[in-house]
Amino acid sequence: xxxxxxxxxxxxxxxxxxxxxxxxxxxxxxxxxxxxxxxxxxxxxxxxxxxxxxxxxxxxxxxxxxxxxxxxxxxxxxxxxxxxxxxxxxxxxxxxxxxxxxxxxxxxxxxxxxxxxxxxxxxxxxxxxxxxxxxxxxxxxxxxxxxxxxxxxxxxxxxxxxxxxxxxxxxxxxxxxxxxxxxxxxxxxxxxxxxxxxxxxxxxxxxxxxxxxxxxxxxxxxxxxxxxxxxxxxxxxxxxxxxxxxxxxxxxxxxxxxxxxxxxxxxxxxxxxxxxxxxxxxxxxxxxxxxxxxxxxxxxxxxxxxxxxxxxxxxxxxxxxxxxxxxxxxxxxxxxxxxxxxxxxxxxxxxxxxxxxxxxxxxxxxxxxxxxxxxxxxxxxxxxxxxxxxxxxxxxxxxxxxxxxxxxxxxxxxxxx
Numbered sequence: 062x063x064x065x066x067x068x069x070x071x072x073x074x075x076x077x078x079x080x081x082x083x084x085x086x087x088x089x090x091x092x093x094x095x096x097x098x099x100x101x102x103x104x105x106x107x108x109x110x111x112x113x114x115x116x117x118x119x120x121x122x123x124x125x126x127x128x129x130x131x132x133x134x135x136x137x138x139x140x141x142x143x144x145x146x147x148x149x150x151x152x153x154x155x156x157x158x159x160x161x162x163x164x165x166x167x168x169x170x171x172x173x174x175x176x177x178x179x180x181x182x183x184x185x186x187x188x189x190x191x192x193x194x195x196x197x198x199x200x201x202x203x204x205x206x207x208x209x210x211x212x213x214x215x216x217x218x219x220x221x222x223x224x225x226x227x228x229x230x231x232x233x234x235x236x237x238x239x240x241x242x243x244x245x246x247x248x249x250x251x252x253x254x255x256x257x258x259x260x261x262x263x264x265x266x267x268x269x270x271x272x273x274x275x276x277x278x279x280x281x282x283x284x285x286x287x288x289x290x291x292x293x294x295x296x297x298x299x300x301x302x303x304x305x306x307x308x309x310x311x312x313x314x315x316x317x318x319x320x321x322x323x324x325x326x327x328x329x330x331x332x333x334x335x336x337x338x339x340x341x342x343x344x345x346x347x348x349x350x351x352x353x354x355x356x357x358x359x360x361x362x363x364x365x366x367x368x369x370x371x372x373x374x375x376x377x378x379x380x381x382x383x384x385x386x387x388x389x390x391x392x393x394x395x396x397x398x399x400x401x402x403x404x405x406x407x408x409x410x411x412x413x414x415x416x417x418x419x420x421x422x423x424x425x426x427x428x429x430x431x432x433x434x435x436x437x438x439x440x441x442x443x444x445x446x447x448x449x450x451x452x453x454x455x456x457x458x459x460x461x462x463x464x465x466x467x468x469x470x471x472x473x474x475x476x477x478x
Contacts, residue, residue: 086314087270089204091341098348101139101313101340108316110140110338117141120148125187132180132339135406140313142323143335147308151188156473157306158299159184160289160334162195163223165215165237166205170222171360172440173342175447176407178226180339181310185229191298191472194223195289196237203278213239220459222363225450228462231471234298235462238285244465249294252329256284259325268317287322290334298468305473306332313338343403347379363448367441374401374437375430382429393425394432401432408439 084094086104093099105112113136118129132138150157161181163174185192196219198212207215216237223235242250262280265271271280290307292299299305309319316338323333341348344359358377361370381399383389396402402422409415418435421427 088314088317091314093348099341104313105140108140108313108320110142110313110316110336111144113139113141113144113337117144117148121187124148124151127187130180130183131410131412132176132183132407134412136340137176137407138180138310138337138339140338141336142319142338143333144308144337147306147335150306154474155306156190157188157308157335158191158193158292158472160193160195160307160309161311162197162286162289163219164197164200165212165219166201166207167215168218169362169364170219171362172407172443173360175222175226175363176339176342177310177312178223182226182228184308184310185232186227190232191468192228192233193289193295193298194228194233194235195286196220196235197286198240199238199278199285200282203276203282209239213237216240217456217459220463221451221454222447224454224458224462225447227450230458230461231468233462234295234465234468236465237463240463241465248296249288252288252291252294253284255329256287256322256325257281259328260284260321264321268321283318283321286318287325290319290322290326291329291331297465298472300469300473302473303331307334309334309336311336311338312341314341342407343400345373345377345379345400347398347400348403361440361444363444363451365444367445370440370444371437374433374440378404378433378436380429383425386428389428390425394422394427394429396423399432401429401436404436404440405432408443409435 084099084103085092086099091099113133118133121133122129130138147157149155159181161177163170163178181192181194184190196216198209198216201207201212201215202209216239220235260283265280265283269283288294290309292302292305292307309315311319316336319334319336326333345361346359358373361373365373379398379400381395381397381402383392383394394402396419399422402419405415405418409418418427418432422432
């Protein structure tokens with residue numbers, strides 16, 4: 062699973078694109094409307110998802126006994142499908158599992174890639190539930206033209222970054238499509254074929270925009286991303302039970318995959334997967350920019366040095382501040398377009414401090430350089446901690462997470478639902 066062509070995450074606010082007068086959000090392309098913005102209210106209506114309100118957030122806190130993650134409180138994860146029903150399951154002690162993923166196409170992840178994994182780690186810890194993580198190395202061979210062996214190698218490298226986010230090995234199964242399909246993934250492949258048989262060519266063309274020029278691998282791939290939503294894809298975790306629900310944390314551009322999945326599920330005698338969906342993470346150059354592994358100035362990467370982080374933020378983070386100090390003091394900062402402020406919303410854990418910066422920076426009392434200095438320190442600490450955790454992830458630890466092994470004792474309650 063990827064976030065807007067994976068390395069390229071196009072986002073909401075910035076310079077308009079003269080060639081694009083309507084926003085486009087698909088699993089492979091994200092662009093704003095004439096003003097460069099993603100209209101999330103419009104997207105919510107078009108996709109038919111529900112907004113996450115404060116009552117739902119409070120219910121998560123009450124059921125788990127833990128504070129809501131900042132991504133939830135700040136509505137970075139802002140939309141859902143059937144989250145209420147998942148919470149009902151949890152309250153009744155009916156098991157569910159988490160499913161998320163990554164399309165491996167670069168050596169190192171950028172911070173935008175970490176967002177769903179950081180949030181998923183919180184969900185796993187808060188609810189104490191099983192998790193499957195799909196590495197779509199086959200997708201990258203189909204869309205990016207990567208050599209299959211290179212795609213498989215990158216999957217293992219990316220796996221180390223994912224494990225470094227702090228997942229519970231006893232409840233987490235990480236798999237690559239190439240690896241699992243050929244190594245005990247019989248239930249997985251059976252579900253893929255069942256989904257493929259249930260979806261017509263007209264349907265996938267309508268959902269994903271495939272054309273007669275699309276290779277047949279692309280046309281077949283949506284079933285591969287859909288299949289982990291069904292518990293029988295993982296018999297070593299859930300046996301042959303078909304009644305266990307799945308909750309998928311992802312960016313909202315992935316929603317088309319799971320609209321298709323939810324349509325197919327009842328026909329195959331499965332529960333519909335639920336989703337909790339996030340906004341897009343902005344590039345340093347602004348929310349209408351693109352993050353790309355080939356443009357190292359567009360993002361902060363998990364292998365950046367402290368100096369690189371400082372230089373990138375100071376040189377490239379788009380500012381909503383005044384052109385001069387006098388103008389900034391007079392008019393304040395336009396927080397709607399300021400990337401430093403947006404990154405602070407993602408990564409500053411202290412709500413009171415964030416509120417103070419919002420007031421002082423927005424009014425012009427805090428200068429751009431001062432705000433960037435706060436952000437630089439936070440990002441340097443996050444990246445350093447991640448690098449330390451990743452350095453401890455050996456090949457044997459990767460093998461442990463990716464092994465097809467008996468996990469039912471940790472994944473299902475003794476008495477079942």
